[in-house]
Amino acid sequence: xxxxxxxxxxxxxxxxxxxxxxxxxxxxxxxxxxxxxxxxxxxxxxxxxxxxxxxxxxxxxxxxxxxxxxxxxxxxxxxxxxxxxxxxxxxxxxxxxxxxxxxxxxxxxxxxxxxxxxxxxxxxxxxxxxxxxxxxxxxxxxxxxxxxxxxxxxxxxxxxxxxxxxxxxxxxxxxxxxxxxxxxxxxxxxxxxxxxxxxxxxxxxxxxxxxxxxxxxxxxxxxxxxxxxxxxxxxxxxxxxxxxxxxxxxxxxxxxxxxxxxxxxxxxxxxxxxxxxxxxxxxxxxxxxxxxxxxxxxxxxxxxxxxxxxxxxxxxxxxxxxxxxxxxxxxxxxxxxxxxxxxxxxxxxxxxxxxxxxxxxxxxxxxxxxxxxxxxxxxxxxxxxxxxxxxxx
Numbered sequence: 001x002x003x004x005x006x007x008x009x010x011x012x013x014x015x016x017x018x019x020x021x022x023x024x025x026x027x028x029x030x031x032x033x034x035x036x037x038x039x040x041x042x043x044x045x046x047x048x049x050x051x052x053x054x055x056x057x058x059x060x061x062x063x064x065x066x067x068x069x070x071x072x073x074x075x076x077x078x079x080x081x082x083x084x085x086x087x088x089x090x091x092x093x094x095x096x097x098x099x100x101x102x103x104x105x106x107x108x109x110x111x112x113x114x115x116x117x118x119x120x121x122x123x124x125x126x127x128x129x130x131x132x133x134x135x136x137x138x139x140x141x142x143x144x145x146x147x148x149x150x151x152x153x154x155x156x157x158x159x160x161x162x163x164x165x166x167x168x169x170x171x172x173x174x175x176x177x178x179x180x181x182x183x184x185x186x187x188x189x190x191x192x193x194x195x196x197x198x199x200x201x202x203x204x205x206x207x208x209x210x211x212x213x214x215x216x217x218x219x220x221x222x223x224x225x226x227x228x229x230x231x232x233x234x235x236x237x238x239x240x241x242x243x244x245x246x247x248x249x250x251x252x253x254x255x256x257x258x259x260x261x262x263x264x265x266x267x268x269x270x271x272x273x274x275x276x277x278x279x280x281x282x283x284x285x286x287x288x289x290x291x292x293x294x295x296x297x298x299x300x301x302x303x304x305x306x307x308x309x310x311x312x313x314x315x316x317x318x319x320x321x322x323x324x325x326x327x328x329x330x331x332x333x334x335x336x337x338x339x340x341x342x343x344x345x346x347x348x349x350x351x352x353x354x355x356x357x358x359x360x361x362x363x364x365x366x367x368x369x370x371x372x373x374x375x376x377x378x379x380x381x382x383x384x385x386x387x388x389x390x391x392x393x
Contacts, residue, residue, distance in 0.1 A: 033365035038283035043273035054267035077213040087268035096256035112354030170314025182218035198229035228276035239269035318365035338381030
């Protein structure tokens, strides 16, 4: 079946967070795609709507089977039914795990730059964020293991949040890297929360490795957060799962989920997830091909028209990480100026920590026509910024 990823869809006036912008603005920021979800999910939701009763919902065996089957088939990972717990979202799951496994004032380690909401969750739960900054060579990132182990060795650091694949850099951590992280965390008695929400959004021909699949060490010292929401563009349905192989950790997480009211599904959450994981594979593969084409389009355009901007090499997510270091050491001001002058709205890199102050995150999960518009605005904004900077100098 041919799926349509090119028809322009007007999302203004639909209470869309992404599109809650000015009339002439083009939002390419939050991780939300401009495509309708898979037809199979839409059909499942139509059936639910037509039934017309939206009462309290249980978690059926079909939900467990759908997730176990997907990870077995797509990611070569055998998840046991008892490991799974429903959650309304990855961030609620992480919030609950933070409260279950740490105390106020303790530290939580992250490889930065990293998804900005982790910083928010840590601060709101009265914990301290600790950054192990990823090393950067001008094209890709890697881990400084000396720094990582030194920070894991701090007895006030009982928890690490791992983004796998990594947001915002798009890096897919290989099995050896994940194993080393797992061994160091076990050595220093640090539990790992693996956020794997972007795992199904790899480039064609590339696969991710689930952290818990690497070894017994990784499995029994980790909590993995997964969801169909990013890959199938259904974040508003609030459906996710937590995978916890270790019974002792599972009990703590379960209690935290219940106390936080994050373990009860909405009337649509189960049906959407089951449809995604049992019928959505062809649509997802077509989506991945479209996103890959968009990433290539963006890379070519930037190399030909804005050579002073670098695109960080990556093979996951629909978010590209742009290096503006040849233009400015303050990408926040640059992005603000681009938005003011052209209407293009990107995520500023500063919010992700690490060396993000010289970067921005651009969402390319849209129709190619819309992407070309955004890239043209980016080029115009850079040109105007450089001209105004030259005048000031």
